[in-house]
Amino acid sequence: MSRPELQAPPEIYYGDAEAKKYTQNTRNQQIQRDMTYRALELLALPSDQPAFLLDIGCGSGLSGEILDEEGYVWAGVDIAPSMLEVALEREVEGDLFLQDIGQGFGFRPGSFDGAISISVLQWLLNAETSHPTSSPPHRLNRFFTTLHSALRNPSRVVLQFYPSSDDQIQLITSVAQKAGFGGGIVVDYPNSKKARKVFLCLLVGGGVGQQQVPQGLQGEEEEDSKARCERRREREKLRTKSGKRKSVKDKDWILKKKELYRKRGKEGVPNDSKYTGRKRRAVF
Amino acid sequence: MMDVEEERLCLFGIADCSLLPPTIMVRLITHNLLACHAKDCNANNFPLQFKDVKLEFREADFNPDFLKGFMPKIEWKALVDTARELGDTSLPLEQPEMLDDDFLKNLHHVLLEIHVEEGSMTCPNCNHVYPISNGIPNMLLAEHEIG
Numbered sequence: 128m129s130r131p132e133l134q135a136p137p138e139i140y141y142g143d144a145e146a147k148k149y150t151q152n153t154r155n156q157q158i159q160r161d162m163t164y165r166a167l168e169l170l171a172l173p174s175d176q177p178a179f180l181l182d183i184g185c186g187s188g189l190s191g192e193i194l195d196e197e198g199y200v201w202a203g204v205d206i207a208p209s210m211l212e213v214a215l216e217r218e219v220e221g222d223l224f225l226q227d228i229g230q231g232f233g234f235r236p237g238s239f240d241g242a243i244s245i246s247v248l249q250w251l252l253n254a255e256t257s258h259p260t261s262s263p264p265h266r267l268n269r270f271f272t273t274l275h276s277a278l279r280n281p282s283r284v285v286l287q288f289y290p291s292s293d294d295q296i297q298l299i300t301s302v303a304q305k306a307g308f309g310g311g312i313v314v315d316y317p318n319s320k321k322a323r324k325v326f327l328c329l330l331v332g333g334g335v336g337q338q339q340v341p342q343g344l345q346g347e348e349e350e351d352s353k354a355r356c357e358r359r360r361e362r363e364k365l366r367t368k369s370g371k372r373k374s375v376k377d378k379d380w381i382l383k384k385k386e387l388y389r390k391r392g393k394e395g396v397p398n399d400s401k402y403t404g405r406k407r408r409a410v411f
Numbered sequence: 412m413m414d415v416e417e418e419r420l421c422l423f424g425i426a427d428c429s430l431l432p433p434t435i436m437v438r439l440i441t442h443n444l445l446a447c448h449a450k451d452c453n454a455n456n457f458p459l460q461f462k463d464v465k466l467e468f469r470e471a472d473f474n475p476d477f478l479k480g481f482m483p484k485i486e487w488k489a490l491v492d493t494a495r496e497l498g499d500t501s502l503p504l505e506q507p508e509m510l511d512d513d514f515l516k517n518l519h520h521v522l523l524e525i526h527v528e529e530g531s532m533t534c535p536n537c538n539h540v541y542p543i544s545n546g547i548p549n550m551l552l553a554e555h556e557i558g
């Protein structure tokens with residue numbers, strides 16, 4: 128089967144049936160969640176302040192649910208009504224918008240403290256019509272310029288995506304650069320066929336030249352992301368005795384939310400642990 | 412297409428359903444950040460004007476630190492005016508310097524607990540109408556409106 132983005136436009140591909148299938152698949156839930164955690168790690172938000180984030184191509188809320196659990200307030204945009212409908216059913220907390228990111232955003236300057244996008248950008252690389260505003264470079268340009276201005280200075284955007292060639296990576300990074308972003312590509316597990324993941328890490332302002340593009344994870348095998356999280360938490364414990372970023376939601380809220388997800392027969396809700404409700408801090 | 416409520420009934424069983432809180436709607440926290448993004452609409456394109464709205468209120472967790480951090484992003488006049496249009500007169504006309512608890516609770520309610528479920532938002536400059544259905548604003552533009 129060819130890649131989804133070659134089969135149909137996104138709002139058609141993610142119709143009612145596919146939106147349900149996509150969201151209920153436990154393996155898929157796990158993959159999207161792992162990548163969301165990794166994106167948050169790369170986003171490296173300051174640990175001492177609450178943040179308002181944008182989830183670009185939020186779909187049915189698999190990535191947004193992690194933002195909820197981590198205590199972020201967020202808004203999400205997606206072009207597929209069926210995916211958004213599933214997100215509503217799942218009671219995600221973010222404000223949702225039906226929006227084509229290739230048409231650009233109208234958010235005022237400095238609206239967001241950061242943005243993530245999980246498995247979306249490859250959809251911008253195919254033209255739907257022959258209209259000039261439909262060409263991939265035009266759409267990428269609209270997307271990156273309006274995104275850049277919607278972000279606060281300094282801040283970051285982390286976009287995980289599935290490029291199908293180096294040319295695509297070239298095109299995307301060059302348009303992002305022209306829009307004013309610094310940063311670049313981070314590849315996790317570059318030598319593993321299965322675990323390889325590509326993240327575009329974009330930097331806004333704040334001495335873009337001084338900010339370092341983070342390192343990709345190395346090795347052949349996909350390290351158990353849960354184990355990595357736990358180790359990160361251990362490190363965090365040593366580092367920050369005080370001054371942790373205060374979550375907007377407390378532990379009770381998160382437990383209630385998880386209970387709700389469970390009641391509705393969702394699978395793959397992480398077990399409650401003594402870590403529930405504690406901030407994960409980014410460490411590279 | 413089934414409506415969300417009906418679909419919930421099918422998915423989760425009627426008994427469970429009555430326990431579920433209402434769904435998330437567009438709130439003033441995002442409305443206050445949103446300008447029109449139609450082609451060549453670059454001035455006086457904010458705030459979008461609500462019309463024929465159906466509101467819902469839903470409690471959210473109160474977090475003073477989040478609100479204080481968010482204050483600098485707010486266009487104050489737009490927020491106060493919009494809140495008043497929706498029937499909430501709790502905010503002062505001038506953004507206060509002292510952020511006491513009473514004020515922060517009112518701000519919290521206006522930003523995070525008023526949900527617009529149905530209606531529309533109209534651009535004050537180009538008159539583009541963004542419909543809201545099931546709490547989700549439709550921001551899609553026609554081909555000739557794309558910048």
Ligand SMILES: C[S@@+](CC[C@H](N)C(=O)[O-])C[C@H]1O[C@@H](n2cnc3c(N)ncnc32)[C@H](O)[C@@H]1O
Binds near residue numbers: 229246
């Ligand atoms: C693989 S899903 C990922 C959804 C979510 N981020 C997650 O992690 O589960 C890709 C999503 O990108 C959305 N998408 C594709 N093209 C888009 C566009 N031009 N504007 C907005 N969303 C788009 C699709 O509708 C779909 O929901």
Ligand SMILES: [Zn+2]
Binds near residue numbers: 449456535537538
């Ligand atoms: Zn306009």
